[in-house]
Amino acid sequence: MDGTAGIVSAALGLSLELLVRTVPIVVAGVLIAEILIALKITDRIASVAYPVTTFSHLPHECGASFLLAFISPQAADAMLVDYYHKGTIGRSELIIAALINSFPSVVMHWRYLVPVYLPLLGVFGLIYFAVLMGIGFLKTGIVMVAGRVLLHPPPASGPPEKSSGPTLSLREALRASLGPTARTLRRILGIMVPTLVIVAFLVEAGVFDAVAAYLEGASRLFPIPPEGLAIIAAKFGSYIAAASVASALLAAGDMTGKDIVITLLVANLLTSVVTYLRWLGSFYIAIFGPRRGTEIMLLSVTLQDGLLLVAIFLLAWFW
Secondary structure, eight states: OOHHHHHHHHHHHHHHHHHHHHHHHHHHHHHHHHHHHHHHHHHHHHHHGGHHHHHHTTTTHHHHHHHHTTOOHHHHHHHHHHHHTTTTTOOOHHHHHHHTTTHHHTTTTTTHHHHHHHHHHHHHHHHHHHHHHHHHHHHHHHHHHHHHHHHHSSSOOSSOOOOOOOOOHHHHHHHHHHHHHHHHHHHHHHHHHHHHHHHHHHHHHHHHHHHHHHHHGGGGOOOOOTTHHHHHHHTTTTTHHHHHHHHHHHHSSSSSHHHHHHHHHHHHHHHHHHHHHHHHHIIIIHHHHHHHHHHHHHHHHHHHHHHHHHHHHHHHHHH
């Protein structure tokens, strides 16, 4: 009974932490979308991302969301959900735009990967980072081509122009945005809050740890030396621990630079499954809803890990 009470208490604490961390960002994303619409400056902002949206046959509104994803992926996707509920974009546009929005977060990996992996692993840390960036670019390119093939071109034939008509002041735009923001947030938060609570209970019950242990054992299926298992085990703890173990093995001569890079990629592949499972509840379902969130998550993980798997075996065979 004490064990159950401890799990419940810890899960409630984690639920609160997830809600405090996630809800304000989503609220900000929806509010920003409504203010941009009210101020009629969505077109001007989206024009920066015009090459991405026009090639992908996406409405120009998705360009503003794409740029916001460099700052906050949650807020950017909340904008897409807002556009979807307003009928500005359809189901297919929502999915394509959400997959493209994952690219900025891949690019921003340099903020924490480069300062750790480059000093510890030198050129091999740089190669590892370059492979991940290449996969991110390729994934986004595939999604953009899919959008161009599957979606009908938007009506506009050129970069969006400045909207005509009277422009509201910031205070007026904020006031006009409150009602639509509240209606959209009722839909999103009605799904998000219970979902985050369920995810917290699964975390504290050890479900994700069990999955991680199983996947750690699956590492033996990949072309890596036995010493690499220590790197994979460390990666399930943190990327810093993995880099530290890899650095020690490289310095001791127990693994070559090629083996280090491939092992780190395998570790990234296996740990990404657990990461996606966590995010399925705390991000994808919470923002997009159960059906759409699962669909977007499965497409994203299939593309990302499929390309990563190909990269692993290509490096093993041809390096």
